[in-house]
Amino acid sequence: MVVPKAKVPDVLQLYRNVCSGGHLGIKRTLLKIQERFYWVHCRDDFEDWCRKCTSCANLKRPQTRSRGALKLYNVGSPWERIALDVAGPFPESESGNKYFMVVVDYFTKWPEIFAIPNQKDSTVADKLVYEVFCRFEYL
Structure with a gap:
């Protein structure tokens, strides 16, 4: 089914923000949408919708965990450091x-x-x- 531009937010709301849709991630939810609907720039619209989603933003973690650099301390005798x-x-x-x-x-x-x-x-x-x-x- 081809979706008019005015109805795109309704489809995104249906697949993303309801209990049956869930916040499954961009790839899985996009595949579910593309099984039934089509519109120009579907992927771009969906990724933009996900970036603006407050529930997803709260759950996202940084891709890399920042850790302090380990340092090697050379100590030659007890109680030196x-x-x-x-x-x-x-x-x-x-x-x-x-x-x-x-x-x-x-x-x-x-x-x-x-x-x-x-x-x-x-x-x-x-x-x-x-x-x-x-x-x-x-x-």
Whole structure:
């Protein structure tokens, strides 16, 4: 059946936006339309309709996932380079701590975990100096 230009939106609405049509993607839905209908620039009209469809736009994902570049860190001895992270807030403990500070040595993968009351820079620095650096300074 040849569709007049004025009725093209009705056909697209029928095949794309109703429960029986569904948002199956451009190729599958276009094949369903082309089985029964024809009009000039059918593919272009349909692709334009799909680009403007809010349901499809919400479901689309980027074609490539962006990932951070992996870097190789050369570490020659223990505690030469460390990683530090603060996790929380968690429910407050009896001693008033809400956060965990995690320190990991890059060379040995040795983790050190400390409970801290807040994530202020002075609190983190004190724990780092008095609990990590002082204990491992001989290395």
